[in-house]
Amino acid sequence: MKRVALLGATGSIGRQAIEIVEAHPRLELCAAASGSTPLDDVDAPLRQVGGDLTELLDRAEPDVVLNAVVGFAGIHATLWALERGVDLALANKESLVAGGDLALAALERGGGRILPVDSEHSALFQCLEGRAPEQVDTLVVTGSGGPFRGRSRDELEDVTPEQALAHPTWQMGPKITIDSATLANKGLEVIEAHYLFGIPYDRIEVVIQPTSIVHSLVRFRDGASLAHLGYPDMRVPISYALTYPERAATPLPPLDLTALALEFSAPDTETFPMLALARAAGERGGTAPCAFNAANEVAVGAFLDGRLPFLAVPEVVGDALSAADGAPARDVDDLVEADRLARELAQRGLPVA
Ligand code: NAD
Ligand code: MG
Secondary structure, three states, rough: EEEEEEOOOOOOHHHHHHHHHOOOOEEEEEEEEEEOOEEEEEOOOEEOOOOOOHHHHHHOOOEEEEOOOOHHHHHHHHHHHHOOOOOEEEEEEHHHHHHHOOOOOOHHHOOOOOOEEOHHHHHHHHHHHOHHHHHEEEEEEOOOOOOOOOOHHHOOOOOOHHHOOOOOOOOOOHHHHHHHHOOOHHHHHHHHHHHOOOOOHHEEEEEEEEEEEOEEEEOOOOOOEEEOOOOOOOOHHHHHHHHHHOOOOOOOOOOOOHOOOOOOOOOOOOOOOOHEEEEHHHOOOOHHHHHHHHHHHHHHHHHHOOOOOHHHHHHHHHHHHHHOOOOOOOOOOHHHHHHHHHHHHHHHHOOOO
């Protein structure tokens, strides 16, 4: 039996993970956690609502941690797993973006592995098959472009949270859905790919593929490119990460190629500045990615609450990022402090109520 600790069990990823675990005879939940939503209907010997996730993990002694918490709140669980060499099935990209350097150091010490759950990174992981970075020409992270693909800045002036929450291809939690609308999600994913695969930023590209059938691809130095295709359904990367390297069956139908039209285009980085802001934060390094993430969490929260216009999200994040010192974090306390300071800077950039 493989014992899974599921963090973020009541969320979009969490619910789909429970389905995968229940369908597989060799997977069982040893612990489940949520932030504030009750876990009454989740069948796990240890359950925790709120509180310290690392205490739960200490008690649960899992074989794999599926971190499906949303936001920086997942950082301690990510570091817990990496430090101990426990498999980390990672959906919580924010923790790797914010704490990338600390996470890689913990991974090195712990000797374990990260099994990406984010669909693009699961795709890249499968195309790469552990190959060395020097064999890679470019990683190409694909994105749908979100609900506002093709719109001009003028057409984004008055968009509401409801409109931004209507994603064309994926059903996800509110935070990542807004990130998809601003393209901040692709920005976070570029940084995530950099840390997961050790490829420099100038060799990580973003391409729009509106139907989300091509989940990402790798161009290799010999001219071959490998792409990962499939219907957009998170049960596939969740199952892949939890059953790796088994590739267990899922209920998905086989891909009908004759019904597909695949079109690719460059992202509109002028209308959607979050992608370039994330890239710049990644290239700056230190705690700049942490500051980007923290300011984005604040701005997304304010947009969802109706306190911030859609077009002001990149302004708030850009200003906070310019004001943040970006100094490297020596330890997790430094990182938590950098996160706190960036949140404060972003708060100051919000319109007064
Ligand atoms: P969601 O909002 O649907 O669920 C979030 C879960 O995290 C909930 O169970 C919530 O209770 C829990 N949570 C929040 N704060 C917590 C805390 N402090 N302690 C413990 N639990 C806490 O979010 P989601 O869409 O499932 O996304 C989860 C993560 O997976 C995010 O990092 C997101 O970027 C990533 N991801 C999601 C998808 C998707 O399809 N939903 C795809 C790729 C990556
Ligand atoms: Mg993704």
